Amino acid sequence: MKKLMLGNEAVARGVYEAGATVVSSYPGTPSTEITESIIAYEGIYAEWAPNEKVALEVASGAAIAGARAFSAMKHVGLNVAADPLFTMSYIGSNGGLVIAVADDPGMHSSQNEQDSRHYARASKTVMLEPSDSQEAKDYTKWAFEISEEYDTPVLVRLSTRVSHSQSIVELGERVEYQLKDYEYNPAKNVMMPAMGRARHAIVEERMEKLKLLSDKGDYNRIEINDTSVGIITSGIAYQYSKEVFPDASYLKIGMCYPLPDNLILEFASKVNRIIVIEELDPFIEEHCKSLGLAVEGKDRLPLCGEYSADLLGEKLLGLKKGTYSLNDEIIPIRPPVMCAGCPHRGLFYAVKKLKLIVTGDIGCYTLGALPPLNALDTCICMGAGFTAAHGFNKARGNEFSKKVIGVMGDSTFTHSGITGLIDIVYNKGISTVLVLDNSITGMTGHQNNPVNGYTIKGEPTRQVDIEKLAYAIGFERVRKIDPFDVDNTIKVLKEETKADEPSLIIVQRPCALLKSVKYKGCVVVDHDKCKRCMMCMKLGCPAISDIDGKIIIDETQCVGCGLCLNVCKFGAMRMEGGN
């Protein structure tokens, strides 16, 4: 049977067909739909872990115990999971261990543009790179086989355009996988210096065998056509190249680590010149150069951003296209915004009023950094919202720290906020930190998490009690507030930032997009009462505009959350049809 599938759905299908039974992941665009799709299949245990390190450790344990195990994450997630990855390289597998990692060239939804191929080399493992959905499924299945045959974790590298493009996939049957026997084997599974030394040597031997596999050509394919130009490429860049150079010869790389030295040299002997076309870093290009080949590539192609057929045509062939345009019309940009009804808006409105410095984090609330709220001072990585506030405290002292707050969401809190809380108390900091608890992992498209008390399948489970946790860690000041009660939010923020001890404020209101949230009606403006003080405009609500000297509510956008009623001092906002 054939089916149109996202690259991510195809990876999930590959996990299913390979007979895997344990999956642990943490969401992150563009990888999230892999694990979300897996829960539709019977016979696979799947979970959202609190973070990627936990996820890969769970999958590692499952693989050692004899199951085929899988974990999916975005590129920056692999930074978090790097610790288990590097040592699992020594331990190897038992049941196959496969990790999908999705890069985001062009940074559609990420804080950096790192190239995860470096991790395969650094951890001395294997990396496969599909270029469409069919390959995404096939390579995932292969990855399990390689993992078991060569006793290594295997990475499958995706990118936004492979993960989020749909193409046709031929479905196959699920293999009936028997758990591998589990045997007590400390020399292989207990990594301490004596064992690690022996295993490192085995890893180096394994790399030699894997190079032979790479050279065999099952994953790396030579397509000889016109030999005046030879192109070495991989992943989505292969598809772009095919559009621009349909007649060229190709070495299509499907296993991007280890690279196939002999195939590369053979290809080089058959073509007049070689162009390496790869997004982000010159990973393949530098390898070719290390083989003594004079290849072209990053001399003309960029290191930053995504590629496209247009870009290749322009940079490599000097092509320029005539297009329709509205001449000198200025088209305003449309950046993403916090949704109408977003609970984070109330909090940031209060924070702005108090002119606080905000060490932020990653989630929907990062959008508070954009105008008109302009509310974030920093955003580094998940967890840094709290810890960077502590850094400000220690750099500039306690008085300064009273103007600083750290914020992060509920999912981010269980991902890596807890250790930051401990650091603050343990090291006698006085920071005020906030968990923005909207009862969901919002930015990545609504995944349940340990704070909202539902599993990946929506089953009720135990809920992390942030308040009790904070007391147990040693916080003595813990408050709970509703961000739409703007006056109280301002009051509590003032009280807690003033204190000479650390405070945790749990800011609670569910995401407006949750089905359980039932706002009703729509706000209308009473123009007789409106004094045009513009307080409502400071909310940055996409439903409120100032058009031709009048405050207008766009009824297609307004969800009836009522926040603007709370900030209008003149009673000019009225809820119509609401509750």
Added chain:
Amino acid sequence: MKAESIMIVGVGGQGTLLASRIIGNALIAMGYDVKMSEVHGMAQRGGSVVTYVKYGEKVNSPIIEKAGADLMLAFEELESARWLPYLKENGTLIMNRQKINPMPVITGSAVYPEGIEDKIRSAVKNVIALDALALAREAGTAKAVNVVLIGVMAATMKIGKEVWIEALGKTIPERFLDMNKKAFEMGYAAR
């Protein structure tokens, strides 16, 4: 046949993803090789979003290049102007006359351009403009803007109506199906 390209542009939250799935299902039923590329994640939060659909005997890149779209389905006026350079010469633009202010316009740091439709018409020959939101409401839900627009598009293509109706059935949950079929018919008739 050479690959044909349909580009769907709009504002995150307008239902462009569902539209591409319906189109994809119809094209698959016709036996084409199909590739589609979508935007998930951050831009879905009210940003400018684009979905590419390509079909034919064999499709390589899932991405449509500048001057590459045979058909452009624009869910919002400003977005039709933004993505216009992607329309092929003599390609067809189907545009919804809805306006959604982007944040820079809301904050007053930019203005929403006036008379976009007229300006586009003076450059592009094949333009179909309509108020899909009004039709969707008439069909029973403002959310069906996407299906109204698909109806309009279907009327311009050589694929049988029954194929589209079947694709709707494959994509849309049973309880919303009747309303959406109505929305489709209204779009189809509006052409």
